[in-house]
Amino acid sequence: MSSRILVLISGGGTNLQAIIDACTNDNFPGEVVAVVSNKADAYGLTRAQNAGITNLALSHKEFSSREDYDQALIKIIDGFAVDLIVLAGFMRILTPSFVQHFQGKLLNIHPSLLPKYQGLNTHQRAIDAGDDVHGVSVHFVTEELDGGPVILQAKVPVFEGDSSEDLAARVHQQEHRIYPLVVKWFTEQRLNMQGDHAILDGNILPASGYAND
Numbered sequence: 001m002s003s004r005i006l007v008l009i010s011g012g013g014t015n016l017q018a019i020i021d022a023c024t025n026d027n028f029p030g031e032v033v034a035v036v037s038n039k040a041d042a043y044g045l046t047r048a049q050n051a052g053i054t055n056l057a058l059s060h061k062e063f064s065s066r067e068d069y070d071q072a073l074i075k076i077i078d079g080f081a082v083d084l085i086v087l088a089g090f091m092r093i094l095t096p097s098f099v100q101h102f103q104g105k106l107l108n109i110h111p112s113l114l115p116k117y118q119g120l121n122t123h124q125r126a127i128d129a130g131d132d133v134h135g136v137s138v139h140f141v142t143e144e145l146d147g148g149p150v151i152l153q154a155k156v157p158v159f160e161g162d163s164s165e166d167l168a169a170r171v172h173q174q175e176h177r178i179y180p181l182v183v184k185w186f187t188e189q190r191l192n193m194q195g196d197h198a199i200l201d202g203n204i205l206p207a208s209g210y211a212n213d
Contacts, residue, residue: 003083009037013044014172015088015109015179020051022180030187034080034202035075038092048107054080059093070098077102084186086143088179095110096143104193106141106148107186109179111171111210113137113153118146123164124172134158136171137209138182140193149198151191154178189201 005023007016018036022028035048040057049054058076063069069092077085087108099106112122114137126134135155142148154174158167185191191200198205 001029004182005030005086005187006030006036006077006080007032007035007044007048007086007088008081008092008170009035009042009044009088010039010091011089013042013047013088015175016044017047018176019086019180019183020047020053022184025125028184028187030084030183031152036071038069038090042204044088058087065080065096066093066113066151067095072078074098076102077084086179086183089170093145094141099141099143102141104140107151107179108139108146108148108176108181110137110139110146111168111175114139114146114150115207121164123167126158127162127164127167132158134167136175136178138178139209141197142196149193149196150207151182151185151198151200152178152180152204152209152211196213 007019009016020032023030023032032053034042035053037045038060039056040059040138045055045057058073060069063072085102085106113135117125133155135153137150137153139150140148154177156170156174185200200210
């Protein structure tokens with residue numbers, strides 16, 4: 001039986017597109033059934049429309065508090081009866097009540113090798129720190145910002161003279177490879193979260209995720 005996936009976005013939706021494309025493969029037991037954005041002009045909504053996927057915008061500007069917004073979002077998501085919620089560039093800090101409601105069903109992708117560089121401007125921070133390796137992490141979402149258990153990371157080199165745009169482009173290529181893979185693991189029921197750990201094929205993953213060298 002195919003897993004029902006809902007994707008939350010705020011922008012262009014390149015990771016959304018990678019997941020939509022992956023779902024067209026015969027061996028991918030998941031389907032994106034809805035895309036929700038907090039911004040009505042997000043191009044990711046057009047991507048969803050082009051793929052025939054239900055899509056809608058729920059603007060945070062129409063709500064007086066973060067809590068009120070998240071409660072409205074919970075109602076929308078519950079209406080789709082999904083198995084997995086994928087955050088793909090959703091630029092909102094989620095309230096504890098939202099995270100608790102969907103505990104173990106929330107995935108996020110973050111452009112750094114967590115736990116390094118939680119928050120914003122990760123590429124420039126890696127350059128400023130003189131790092132020679134940077135990357136991206138897919139993790140379960142917990143109440144701690146960018147702090148949930150890591151499932152999979154991909155590394156990219158940092159070259160002398162790199163701009164943050166150069167580094168971002170390199171990281172995006174890896175994002176589009178590893179995010180659909182992790183979503184596939186979840187839809188195959190190989191991946192889950194237990195306590196503070198990500199579990200793949202019955203094994204607790206290390207702090208840096210699967211197959212990290």
